[in-house]
Amino acid sequence: xxxxxxxxxxxxxxxxxxxxxxxxxxxxxxxxxxxxxxxxxxxxxxxxxxxxxxxxxxxxxxxxxxxxxxxxxxxxxxxxxxxxxxxxxxxxxxxxxxxxxxxxxxxxxxxxxxxxxxxxxxxxxxxxxxxxxxxxxxxxxxxxxxxxxxxxxxxxxxxxxxxxxxxxxxxxxxxxxxxxxxxxxxxxxxxxxxxxxxxxxxxxxxxxxxxxxxxxxxxxxxxxxxxxxxxxxxxxxxxx
Amino acid sequence: xxxxxxxxxxxxxxxxxxxxxxxxxxxxxxxxxxxxxxxxxxxxxxxxxxxxxxxxxxxxxxxxxxxxxxxxxxxxxxxxxxxxxxxxxxxxxxxxxxxxxxxxxxxxxxxxxxxxxxxxxxxxxxxxxxxxxxxxxxxxxxxxxxxxxxxxxxxxxxxxxxxxxxxxxxxxxxxxxxxxxxxxxxxxxxxxxxxxxxxxxxxxxxxxxxxxxxxxxxxxxxxxxxxxxxxxxxxxxxxxxxxxxxxxxxxxxxxxxxxxxxxxxxxxxxxxxxxxxxxxxxxxxxxxxxxxxxxxxxxxxxxxxxxxxxxxxxxxxxxxxxxxxxxxxxxxxxxxxxxxxxxxxxxxxxxxxxxxxxxxxxxxxxxxxxxxxxxxxxxxxxxxxxxxxxxx
Numbered sequence: 001x002x003x004x005x006x007x008x009x010x011x012x013x014x015x016x017x018x019x020x021x022x023x024x025x026x027x028x029x030x031x032x033x034x035x036x037x038x039x040x041x042x043x044x045x046x047x048x049x050x051x052x053x054x055x056x057x058x059x060x061x062x063x064x065x066x067x068x069x070x071x072x073x074x075x076x077x078x079x080x081x082x083x084x085x086x087x088x089x090x091x092x093x094x095x096x097x098x099x100x101x102x103x104x105x106x107x108x109x110x111x112x113x114x115x116x117x118x119x120x121x122x123x124x125x126x127x128x129x130x131x132x133x134x135x136x137x138x139x140x141x142x143x144x145x146x147x148x149x150x151x152x153x154x155x156x157x158x159x160x161x162x163x164x165x166x167x168x169x170x171x172x173x174x175x176x177x178x179x180x181x182x183x184x185x186x187x188x189x190x191x192x193x194x195x196x197x198x199x200x201x202x203x204x205x206x207x208x209x210x211x212x213x214x215x216x217x218x219x220x221x222x223x224x225x226x227x228x229x230x231x232x233x234x235x236x237x238x239x240x
Numbered sequence: 241x242x243x244x245x246x247x248x249x250x251x252x253x254x255x256x257x258x259x260x261x262x263x264x265x266x267x268x269x270x271x272x273x274x275x276x277x278x279x280x281x282x283x284x285x286x287x288x289x290x291x292x293x294x295x296x297x298x299x300x301x302x303x304x305x306x307x308x309x310x311x312x313x314x315x316x317x318x319x320x321x322x323x324x325x326x327x328x329x330x331x332x333x334x335x336x337x338x339x340x341x342x343x344x345x346x347x348x349x350x351x352x353x354x355x356x357x358x359x360x361x362x363x364x365x366x367x368x369x370x371x372x373x374x375x376x377x378x379x380x381x382x383x384x385x386x387x388x389x390x391x392x393x394x395x396x397x398x399x400x401x402x403x404x405x406x407x408x409x410x411x412x413x414x415x416x417x418x419x420x421x422x423x424x425x426x427x428x429x430x431x432x433x434x435x436x437x438x439x440x441x442x443x444x445x446x447x448x449x450x451x452x453x454x455x456x457x458x459x460x461x462x463x464x465x466x467x468x469x470x471x472x473x474x475x476x477x478x479x480x481x482x483x484x485x486x487x488x489x490x491x492x493x494x495x496x497x498x499x500x501x502x503x504x505x506x507x508x509x510x511x512x513x514x515x516x517x518x519x520x521x522x523x524x525x526x527x528x529x530x531x532x533x534x535x536x537x538x539x540x541x542x543x544x545x546x547x548x549x550x551x552x553x554x555x556x557x558x559x560x561x562x563x564x565x566x567x568x569x570x571x572x573x574x575x576x577x578x579x580x581x582x583x584x585x586x587x588x589x590x591x592x593x594x595x596x597x598x599x600x601x602x603x604x605x606x607x608x609x610x611x612x613x614x615x616x617x618x619x620x621x622x623x624x625x626x627x628x629x630x631x632x
Contacts, residue, residue: 038272038273038274039274041273086273086274087274087276087277092457094455094456094457094460095455095456096427096455096456097424097425097426097427097455097456097457098426099423099424099426099457102277154478156277156278156307157422157423158395159363160277160278160279160358160362160363161278161279161280161358161363161364161365162307163307163308163419163477163478164280164307164477164478165423165477165478165480165481166478166479166481166482166483167481167482168481168482168483171461171462172461172462172463173481173482173483174481175481176460176461178460
């Protein structure tokens with residue numbers, strides 16, 4: 001009984017110093033290759049899309065400026081990239097069938113994702129209103145789409161000396177691919193950020209997210225390794 | 241104090257933005273352009289002093305080489321001197337050829353071998369070039385019995401056929417779209433392709449054409465079926481995906497006047513006909529094609545002409561057609577005899593100079609070119625005989 005009262009007392013003290021805020025952010029970046037191989041000869045177009053984050057987040061200051069931070073985020077991510085490639089190893093899989101070889105031409109890749117993520121970060125207060133955060137996040141995709149097409153070019157089937165097959169730009173003439181089911185559902189990675197509480201209720205935040213896990217399962221090699229990588233800037237409203 | 245805070249914030253934001261830019265730019269550096277990996281002969285040209293005395297047609301001096309071809313054949317006049325010729329090739333960018341491009345060789349002893357190496361040095365392809373003096377001792381009757389077939393030599397995925405030439409050697413006059421089917425159904429076994437041999441035909445082996453499902457890739461591309469086909473001509477897999485009706489290049493030069501063609505067939509239409517979108521067309525029974533087309537292989541301007549999937553029966557170049565018309569379904573071997581109906585007189589001089597081409601076409605689904613037909617429709621053909629008018 002005494003223990004329970006003591007525990008409640010501690011809990012009450014802990015809850016007193018807990019900050020909770022609601023955040024809305026705009027994300028830039030999305031899904032990017034870890035490096036661009038020399039097969040990619042140019043980017044015709046890159047559109048990161050309009051990606052946003054809504055979250056409820058809580059910070060618990062501990063002692064000596066340090067604290068911990070967590071939350072529940074709902075994020076959208078995506079990209080639409082159109083690149084020029086040369087000697088690009090491509091494997092298109094659909095059902096039990098696959099077509100692979102070396103492609104020279106253009107590749108359009110589109111992806112959309114929706115994710116629920118849980119960050120766990122350590123915080124350090126630079127001042128009363130300025131706080132740095134860093135830690136890890138776990139994410140679960142609730143929606144995953146990854147598709148595109150190889151177009152206006154040609155495939156050498158199997159190897160560079162295999163049959164040459166031209167691809168046009170219209171559906172049916174180009175090489176469509178669809179890799180939804182090869183995407184990982186769970187992601188994790190590094191997450192660092194900073195908060196600036198410029199008003200008793202309102203604050204600004206920036207966040208940098210870098211996925212350790214690739215976008216695709218490890219046995220998937222049809223496109224170059226991609227990973228979630230984006231920056232977010234947004235507003236926070238303190239409700240407690 | 242406030243000012244200090246503000247500065248700190250600016251510094252922090254700058255650091256964040258800088259690191260983001262670094263992340264993005266790190267990903268946006270393009271490496272050095274890779275060397276080319278391809279090792280093809282794309283075109284071959286034979287330059288000679290008096291081309292009119294050497295070639296039947298001026299266009300015979302130039303060959304576009306398909307990516308699937310490794311045997312380049314020039315057909316020349318019977319009296320042409322082929323002992324010292326230097327064919328000139330265009331190669332894929334950066335590739336090199338041994339023996340040297342344009343070097344002089346004696347082609348009278350048979351084909352000359354060439355090896356092409358890619359710019360990056362990692363890939364090679366071997367070609368043979370033949371220059372074959374041809375005289376027109378074409379037999380009055382040509383037989384196509386489909387006894388000579390083999391798995392294609394490069395990967396052994398599907399069957400190809402050879403015709404027996406008068407001198408007993410094997411020609412490559414028959415083409416199929418099997419290579420195109422391979423693009424959509426890489427897992428198919430040789431007997432699952434649209435064009436397959438039939439061990440027990442009317443007499444010996446026959447060829448069997450079956451309309452096949454093109455699987456998940458076919459559905460994705462709205463090309464849900466592939467009719468089995470076989471024809472005199474070439475199949476250009478390069479454009480099988482982007483322009484499929486032009487991938488079937490119907491017809492080969494032919495220097496006799498065809499009169500009629502005969503053969504034996506069985507035809508069993510598939511269960512239901514489906515349209516372009518895969519929806520069944522109620523009440524329709526699939527139909528097959530058996531026909532032959534004789535046409536002028538150069539236009540008025542002297543350009544070389546072949547007929548394609550979209551004009552093989554409608555081109556103005558056509559001189560005569562022998563069409564079986566309705567191919568009555570039958571499970572027993574049935575004989576046909578189709579007479580060539582001429583639309584214009586034959587120019588004997590043009591005929592002697594290989595100015596006409598002949599296409600014989602078989603297909604298990606007539607509307608296969610527009611991806612309409614019944615999966616499972618099966619046309620088997622054997623003992624095809626082409627009878628030509630005797631020259632006086």
